[in-house]
Amino acid sequence: MVLGSRRDGGKVCSPRNIKRFRSATGVSAAPSTSPPTNSNVQVFIRVRPLNGREREKNDRSIIDVVDSTSLIFDPKESDVPFFYHGVKQKLRDPTKRANKNLPLTFDRVFDQYADNNEVYEHTTKDVIKTLFEGYNCSVFSYGATGAGKTYTMLGNDENKGIMYLTMVALYAELEKLREDHDITLVVGYIEVYNEVVHDLLNPESKQLHLLERNGDVVISGMKVIEINSEDELFERLVEGNKQRTQHPTDANAESSRSHAIFQVFVKLAPKGTDQFKHFKLSMIDLAGSERASATQNVKARFNEGSNINKSLLALGNVINALADNQRHIPYRDSKLTRILKDSLGGNCKTIMIANVSPAQIAYEDTYNTLKYADRAKKIKSKLQKNIVSMNCNPLQYKKMNDDLKRELSLLKAQNQKLQSQIANERPPSSSCKCKPLVQIKEWKDKLNKVFGEKESITKEILLLESQKQILQWRIKCKHFDLERVSKLENGIESSGKGRTKLESSLAQLEGRVVGVMDAISQAETKLKTNSLAIKDLVKELKKNNLYNSLSVDIRNLELTLRNNDLEQRYAHGEKLSRLQSSRQEVWEQQLTKTSNMIMKYFLLLKGFNKVTNEMEMEYKNFWKEMKAVTWDDDDVNMEQASNNNFILRPIQLFSSDSAQSSPELPTLVVNQPPAPGPGDPVSTSSNPLRPINSSNLDGTFTMPNNLKLPSPPRSMKKKPMNNWKQRVGLASSRKTPLRDMLQPNVKYGLNKENKPLPSAKMLPPSRTPRGANFKSVTAHLPTPGKTVERKPCVDLNSTYELGV
Ligand SMILES: Nc1ncnc2c1ncn2[C@@H]1O[C@H](COP(=O)(O)OP(=O)(O)OP(=O)(O)O)[C@@H](O)[C@H]1O
Numbered sequence: 105m106v107l108g109s110r111r112d113g114g115k116v117c118s119p120r121n122i123k124r125f126r127s128a129t130g131v132s133a134a135p136s137t138s139p140p141t142n143s144n145v146q147v148f149i150r151v152r153p154l155n156g157r158e159r160e161k162n163d164r165s166i167i168d169v170v171d172s173t174s175l176i177f178d179p180k181e182s183d184v185p186f187f188y189h190g191v192k193q194k195l196r197d198p199t200k201r202a203n204k205n206l207p208l209t210f211d212r213v214f215d216q217y218a219d220n221n222e223v224y225e226h227t228t229k230d231v232i233k234t235l236f237e238g239y240n241c242s243v244f245s246y247g248a249t250g251a252g253k254t255y256t257m258l259g260n261d262e263n264k265g266i267m268y269l270t271m272v273a274l275y276a277e278l279e280k281l282r283e284d285h286d287i288t289l290v291v292g293y294i295e296v297y298n299e300v301v302h303d304l305l306n307p308e309s310k311q312l313h314l315l316e317r318n319g320d321v322v323i324s325g326m327k328v329i330e331i332n333s334e335d336e337l338f339e340r341l342v343e344g345n346k347q348r349t350q351h352p353t354d355a356n357a358e359s360s361r362s363h364a365i366f367q368v369f370v371k372l373a374p375k376g377t378d379q380f381k382h383f384k385l386s387m388i389d390l391a392g393s394e395r396a397s398a399t400q401n402v403k404a405r406f407n408e409g410s411n412i413n414k415s416l417l418a419l420g421n422v423i424n425a426l427a428d429n430q431r432h433i434p435y436r437d438s439k440l441t442r443i444l445k446d447s448l449g450g451n452c453k454t455i456m457i458a459n460v461s462p463a464q465i466a467y468e469d470t471y472n473t474l475k476y477a478d479r480a481k482k483i484k485s486k487l488q489k490n491i492v493s494m495n496c497n498p499l500q501y502k503k504m505n506d507d508l509k510r511e512l513s514l515l516k517a518q519n520q521k522l523q524s525q526i527a528n529e530r531p532p533s534s535s536c537k538c539k540p541l542v543q544i545k546e547w548k549d550k551l552n553k554v555f556g557e558k559e560s561i562t563k564e565i566l567l568l569e570s571q572k573q574i575l576q577w578r579i580k581c582k583h584f585d586l587e588r589v590s591k592l593e594n595g596i597e598s599s600g601k602g603r604t605k606l607e608s609s610l611a612q613l614e615g616r617v618v619g620v621m622d623a624i625s626q627a628e629t630k631l632k633t634n635s636l637a638i639k640d641l642v643k644e645l646k647k648n649n650l651y652n653s654l655s656v657d658i659r660n661l662e663l664t665l666r667n668n669d670l671e672q673r674y675a676h677g678e679k680l681s682r683l684q685s686s687r688q689e690v691w692e693q694q695l696t697k698t699s700n701m702i703m704k705y706f707l708l709l710k711g712f713n714k715v716t717n718e719m720e721m722e723y724k725n726f727w728k729e730m731k732a733v734t735w736d737d738d739d740v741n742m743e744q745a746s747n748n749n750f751i752l753r754p755i756q757l758f759s760s761d762s763a764q765s766s767p768e769l770p771t772l773v774v775n776q777p778p779a780p781g782p783g784d785p786v787s788t789s790s791n792p793l794r795p796i797n798s799s800n801l802d803g804t805f806t807m808p809n810n811l812k813l814p815s816p817p818r819s820m821k822k823k824p825m826n827n828w829k830q831r832v833g834l835a836s837s838r839k840t841p842l843r844d845m846l847q848p849n850v851k852y853g854l855n856k857e858n859k860p861l862p863s864a865k866m867l868p869p870s871r872t873p874r875g876a877n878f879k880s881v882t883a884h885l886p887t888p889g890k891t892v893e894r895k896p897c898v899d900l901n902s903t904y905e906l907g908v
Contacts, residue, residue, distance in 0.1 A: 145453075145454045146456070147458065147478075148227055149457075149474070150252060151169060151215055151462050152251060153462075154461075154463055165462040165463070167470065169213050170207075170213075173213060174207060174213060175207075176208075177470070178471075204471075210477065221263075223256060223266055224266045227243070232273050238383060239452065240385070240446065240452045241385050242385070242454045242455065243386070244386075244390060244444075244457070245390060245457045246390050246457070247460060247469075248459075248469030248470070248472070251460055253459050254345075268334070268337065268338050271368065275333075281372065284374060284375050285372050288369075289371075291328060292305065292328040292329075293305045295348050296415065296440050297361065297363075299411055299438065301313070302362075303327050305343075305344055312324060312325050314439065328369065348362055348364055360389065360391055360392070363388065364389040365443060366387045370384075370385075391415075393413065415441070416440075418434065421434050421437060422441045423476065424479055428482075456477065458480075460473050515663060515666055515667050519663045522659060551661060552661070557634050557637075561631045567672070568620050568624045570672070570676040573676070589602050699730060706719075
């Protein structure tokens, strides 16, 4: 079959084929018949041309590239008549294996005629844009040994690879920004060989270690160098590549026996500001995967081959776990997956180029690579969905906190500006000729006093409000706990101690809420009195024609109030978010345990043939639900999210008199919450920008009547609520679904005892040397079979530590 031709169009999607592929790959969905859409992970297939040896053997092509996004693996061969005892048979030759005739679709499929430029145009060209938007990006080439990974990534003098082409485009973009930005670009190049990390730019150095910092993996001691031109870059790439461990294999005379990771770190700082943006581009040339049967290696190579396969198997498991949206992603299983942690999951755009050979002899390798690629296609971007909902989403809190932080810094800047304005104010003789300085000072003191009072009262109210919200949240959690404990006690002998303890701590918490609410209402009365005092003072100032002279001071005092208000809200958000995170952690552990238990008992019952159809159905539905744990308010935008029970309600901080009376002041635009109207949700963030100078502010503190509070679980609702419980606000709520991940305990490529399946066995590569790759590289290659020796490095001054 010839590449690029399309045959048997109507039959390729036969249900039989689809079923076979599903069982072979473990892919639960049907093989893609439409191209994968918008995702953080894009998967491309590159089919290399048959090489001389394959052409000599007259190998048939096992890949039919149908169009730019689809291919057929092992296409059906045209019918060669099959004769038995001289009679033409209707059936196919039983001695020949039936063709898989498997259709697959990817983001793009490149046939043997595509050069590196074409691959670049459709793969990494768009990456540049994504990088400048502030995302990290990763490109990695995957495939069996000799499939064309290094050719794609590095290329040669005539046909430079996508690493180089991408970097040239990156330089061009940076050049456009050079005039008004300070730019730093550094690169690092490492390899992972036999589970040891080496620095390819500093071959003398000893092995590098991986460290975890705040959940990120950091390569300690990696040397990074500044690059100033494209040519210098290509030289560095080739130089680094020379240091890579290479040995000949059956399929490639210069097989790279290590995973090479080239990283580019860019820092962009607009001139004259102290802000900067940074991003990272990682380009990874993986070592070739190899089949057990394809290699006949000496002992020395065996270890190497098994390490390559082990890390690629770990990579496969990570891809599977991400594709299945599992909560636990086994990044820690190998150095490679640890380094690639933020290149596969998380906030990173990933491009995978799977390289395959179309030759019949590479049948298994090509099939395995396509399986990998098809799985990788299923990794979608919304990885954060793997979090169990507790009614309030900590991520939303984080965003709200960030908004508040921004608002706060804006206000602080405005405040500072106003303060300097006051300091630079001309003496009263010019602005207020008739008022002596002493008199002004007296009024200023009066203002400071009433605003000082207001500040401490609002502080107190917000503190109490924060306490109340946290107590209410804890009450809600306790109700859930109580409901569960009560249910679990059914059917077992229990002293009921657990329930009693929970009930008493619930009563205690509810009592505390009542106390806090009393304190709030007292503080509110004080605030009302204070607001009246401010109003009176402002009136007097106006009467004495002093208001204009002191308007800047009033404004400044108001802004100080606003600063404090925001600071407290921010602290509240953070505290609640911390509490929720720790509760969530406990929950996740509990849910994992519960799911495992359910699975155990289900299997036990099944073993005894006691599972009814209904139970089986229920279990399957449960399992399905557990597979895709999502926030139940995932798609709610922040506006809606702020309609949430645990946000501090707004306090009116400014008097209308003061707000409308200083027209000469610059209008301060902040993200201020609007005063809640009747029936409006209580909201403190994500409102459209609006000026603080609003004439509807009357300086009074009003208790919103729409503060929604959580309800008790169903069992509690049955009980009549007494007065204080109603005040605590246990009125209505939504149910939080009990979900957890429950995945069948089957890992890709592993049997039940967690041992590699026969197809994943490792055997070392062959010793047969074959033709050279790149002129520039081969001139400096180590002797085949000889590993590059590394000496310990003493000069650590020139090394940096950067996040992977
Ligand atoms: N698209 C292509 N066009 C022309 N030649 C190619 C192409 N892809 C690969 N080759 C040639 O095939 C041979 C093997 O390619 P390459 O070294 O890139 O394989 P590899 O996947 O990196 O192998 P390994 O994992 O063993 O290092 C090289 O000689 C290379 O020049």
